[in-house]
Amino acid sequence: MGAFLMEKDAAALITELTGHLFSSLDMETALHRTFACLARYFPLDLIHLLTLDLTCDTLRYLAEATENRGILLDEKVQVSQRAMADIRRRVDAPIWRMNRSESPLLEEVYQRFRSHVAGPEIRKGNNYSVLVLGFGMGGELIGAFGMVARGKNSYSEGHEVLLGEIRKPLLSGLMNLFRHRDVVCHNERLAVEKQQLQDRLGYPGGMVGHSPALQAVQAMIRQVASLRVPVLLFGETGTGKEVAASAIHRASGRADGPMIRVNCGAIAETLLDSELFGHEKGAFTGAVERKRGYFEQADGGTLFLDEIGELPLAAQVKLLRVLQDLEFFRVGGQRPIAVDTRVIAATHRDLYAMVEAGRFREDLWFRLNVFPIRIPPLRERLQDMEALALHFIRKKSREMNFDPPPELSAENLKTLLRYAWPGNIRELENIIERALILGRGRVLSFSHLGGEASKILGRPEGEGHDNTAHGAISGAGKGFSTLEEAMGRHILSALEACGGRIDGPKGAARLLAIHPSTLRSRMKKMGIVLEKRAEREVPVALPYPFCQDDGAGC
């Protein structure tokens, strides 16, 4: 290439190149246009852009382009220390022209380069020439722009000089693309952090879902949030009563105050008074110090009394008094304590039936029932299924470091929609976590639910959703399962819903209304075992054919 031609070429190319490089902020689009421009001056099959992290021997392939298209890769690749040392040595000579086969470094870099547009031959074939422009900052090489062409010695000294001529405008265009990409990545990171914070704080934007049933709940929450009246949340286990209580607290003027959660079923009866109302020093043996009870701890905030139906009758009397007088005595105390505590109670039981059976005080029920909110079961708000499933897939994948999270396929969603969800949203959360573990965060399979779901809901695939639990048992005909099989499935669902817990107020035995030892012996008989995975028990190993293993495990 003669000197005159080169000068003319360089001037024309610079004008053209800057137009193309700055024509789009999308790296892939700008690179594709740049390819078209460079291809008129250089032999060219591929251009690519990569950055280097010399501290951890990593290359990041950012983007590539051929004559057909440009593509954003953003793939991290580890290379050998030897290759990195070689790269380091080249800081002073930023343009390299060579045949790929002549350099073990290039061999390694291109072998690891999974080109998406140029095809696999770029990885294997060594009959290629490359012309690379390295760029640095503060004496460190931080990246490289590479041109690749088929055949040996495709690039001449003239090409090398021409690349040197356009170096400055090329680099300023590339830096522009880098900066834009940085801003985009930064925004993405912020969005993820925001989501994580929201998850940790408990959905400040509201509860996940947009079904009419959930919207009605949210409307009631907004109506009552700012008032001090007690709220009674009722609904099946796992429907989100605690989530609703947090939403009320956050939407109230007490959001900056504490929210104290008490599981009324988990406190020993003898300790209830002291736990709720506190005690004075010396009030009883072991009361070595004065202690503030939950009512006091929640002063200026909210006291969430979960499982209120489990509160013994004696404690119910005292609770009623606090709700009426807004003051109480510590155990062993002489003076009344006044607090500004808002009470939200929750139950999965039919409290009125308990009143009729004499197990819950009617006067307390009236007091709590001033503003009841029913949290609907999941099967009554199937419109929320997709949003909830995606929410849990993202949340659990983050917790388990599955990046990117697997997709929720249309088939997955169909299976989830056909299941009856006795354990509601908690069960959905557990089942998604389990599917992620079994699929190692790559694929999701709910096939074991599929077998169950179609039988439980008793309708062929493709028919509309039956939104009642009772409708669930109606259909049958062919493939009717035995009572033993149905029991096995039911036990499994209960265990799933309770995260593998058997005992206690949140255990499967309580859910199924049987003694824990009876549940254990049934499980043993049916071959259902619990395995410890990711710090929790997961029910596995079903004895029946309904456990269809699709390769992802059962």
Ligand SMILES: Nc1ncnc2c1ncn2[C@@H]1O[C@H](COP(=O)(O)OP(=O)(O)OP(=O)(O)O)[C@@H](O)[C@H]1O
């Ligand atoms: N609308 C929602 N959006 C996101 N997650 C939810 C929602 N509702 C419930 N969850 C999740 O489902 C699980 C069960 O919710 P929660 O503990 O509030 O249910 P509950 O009705 O209080 O259950 P229980 O009666 O057993 O105490 C929790 O992990 C919660 O975060």
